[in-house]
Amino acid sequence: MRLIESIREMTAWSKEQVREGRTVGFVPTMGYLHEGHLTLMRRAREACDRVVVSIFVNPLQFGAGEDYEEYPRDLTRDSRLAESAGVDVLFAPAVREMYPKGYHTFVDVERLTEGLCGASRPGHFRGVTTVVCKLFNIVRPDVAYFGQKDAQQLAIIRRMTEDLNLPVSVVGVPIVREADGLAMSSRNVYLSPEERQAALVLSKALARARDLVESGERDAARLRQTITETITAEPLAAIDYVSIVDNRFIQPVDTLAGDCLIALAVRIGKTRLIDNMVVEV
Amino acid sequence: MRLIESIREMTAWSKEQVREGRTVGFVPTMGYLHEGHLTLMRRAREACDRVVVSIFVNPLQFGAGEDYEEYPRDLTRDSRLAESAGVDVLFAPAVREMYPKGYHTFVDVERLTEGLCGASRPGHFRGVTTVVCKLFNIVRPDVAYFGQKDAQQLAIIRRMTEDLNLPVSVVGVPIVREADGLAMSSRNVYLSPEERQAALVLSKALARARDLVESGERDAARLRQTITETITAEPLAAIDYVSIVDNRFIQPVDTLAGDCLIALAVRIGKTRLIDNMVVEV
Incomplete structure (x- = not known):
């Protein structure tokens, strides 16, 4: 090389x-x-x-x-x-x-x-x-x-x-994840052991949203609410954004249709982490 | 082709x-x-x-x-x-x-x-x-x-x-000019015969500035003044700008040094024309 x-x-x-x-x-x-x-x-x-x-x-x-x-x-x-x-x-x-x-x-x-x-x-x-x-x-x-x-x-x-x-x-x-679901990032090294555990809330919230979408939920506000509730239940986490947008022009949608992106940014302590999921409906 | x-x-x-x-x-x-x-x-x-x-x-x-x-x-x-x-x-x-x-x-x-x-x-x-x-x-x-x-x-x-x-x-x-000095431009077709004659003031003003530079003038304000006076003597002409800048970053200079650009934009009737000259001192 x-x-x-x-x-x-x-x-x-x-x-x-x-x-x-x-x-x-x-x-x-x-x-x-x-x-x-x-x-x-x-x-x-x-x-x-x-x-x-x-x-x-x-x-x-x-x-x-x-x-x-x-x-x-x-x-x-x-x-x-x-x-x-x-x-x-x-x-x-x-x-x-x-x-x-x-x-x-x-x-x-x-x-x-x-x-x-x-x-x-x-x-x-x-x-x-x-x-x-x-x-x-x-x-x-x-x-x-x-x-x-x-x-x-x-x-x-x-x-x-x-x-x-x-x-x-x-x-x-596609996103590569640790065995427990945390999306790989160079910034993961900033996390203390306790924060590392708390950081699982991002992928957990997305998994819940995926379950809802799979059971037919198409309303962006309700999906965002579920994600928000999941994250705020974690004391070390502070939401920067939870957004549902079309995956091409990154504009907010009210109802899931076509290729949508569910994306979030969350602070775990001082570390800002992002994660997302593309849903095709 | x-x-x-x-x-x-x-x-x-x-x-x-x-x-x-x-x-x-x-x-x-x-x-x-x-x-x-x-x-x-x-x-x-x-x-x-x-x-x-x-x-x-x-x-x-x-x-x-x-x-x-x-x-x-x-x-x-x-x-x-x-x-x-x-x-x-x-x-x-x-x-x-x-x-x-x-x-x-x-x-x-x-x-x-x-x-x-x-x-x-x-x-x-x-x-x-x-x-x-x-x-x-x-x-x-x-x-x-x-x-x-x-x-x-x-x-x-x-x-x-x-x-x-x-x-x-x-x-x-380098600029290609008509026989009488007017810089070639697709916009020259906008000019009436009278304006076409008046438009010569751009190249004339630059020629005067060149004479001054060749006789040793390095002061940008005095060069601009000569150009401005030449153009304002033409009733059909209205100055948009007369600028003397360095030819690399196009920033105003007070004193000519290195590669400088003397540039002007002038309205002749409704037609906006530009012309310029690079001087190396």
Whole structure:
């Protein structure tokens, strides 16, 4: 596995793959890799001639007072894990390499970014779309893999890719969970043992909603109420949002129809966790 | 010469050029071609294996009350002219092809877009950068050619291309003028014979400023004053702006140093014309 830190070197590598007619699969990450990321890498490994993983803790997608500084980083461990998943190139640029002095360009997706995480993290998705657009141009993948865990992010990246005519197939991969149901996240390391237990309330609330949907419930307000009640029963949990939206434009729905997304963000102590479930009715 | 109207067909063509290792030169235009555009096409023809010209009157870069509806259009004439310049593909998508229902993504360049035309045409450059980003992704050129006539636009597109790591060389081509000095523009057709004569005041004012710079003047305020006096002496002319900025970040300068841009926008009757001059001191 090759470690590349400069854009120039990464671009040269990408150009060579195009010239040689090789397909490139790409997994953009912020590092501190877990089984969720590794699943994306394996998917890329199966489908593509070459696999690139980027590790970049993107300052642009963190707001003031968020955890940019504390976000866990361990490039040595990440390198080992990526190599074990059959990755060909680990692209790990410095911040100044991605945003040099005089940097002034931003990519915005409107409407889809307004609610859910966009409401509580203003500017977050602008940071995400800008860095993903840059990474797509640098790595030039044929296919890019994103976790369904960040469902709103996935819808926004699909939208951007289609709107800007980026020649990349965006593939969403189902959430990978711990044995007890907790969605995998690099931020799970922030949790104390007690909080780790309390964090199960997210997947538990979603499971209850799924049961209701399966027994015929289509009313978004009643589903939200069940989820809210489940979460508020946990003393360590504080709801940021519980939203039911269409899965394409991320707009609130009153009644479930077509592809809907039930998404939640909950603070467990100081740690903000998200989880979601797509329901097709 | 091939006329392509669908993005799918254009993308397939571009992909084939990449596969065959052919270089592509690209000239994005709003059509109603004049000698300025043809000069760009000839430059592309000399340097590249294939030449693509796009014709798209981009609604996104026109403000409310601007001339989107009246903007001159003549695809038959444009096709003939492009073919005579050795163009291989004319890409002329419909508005709904470029901005389908549910379109939500925009590219913004900050700071460089604030002054000059950005101040009097809010949203204009957002429209320009968004459409150029899309066109670059669809056409996948190695080199793209832009007229120096739209100097601020050129600086903004250079900035966007560098910031978003778009794999395109952006080439600026000097202003092409009529024999009497008027910078070529598709909007010159709006001018009555009397206005056409009055419009010479733009290039005349710039010529006076050049004389002053050549005789050692470096003070931006005094240069602006000379330009302003020259233009206001013309009864049909009304100044929109007279600006002296650095040519990279388009920020006002007090004293000429390095690469500076002297740029002006003037209304002649109802027609807004721009002209400029780059001075290297």
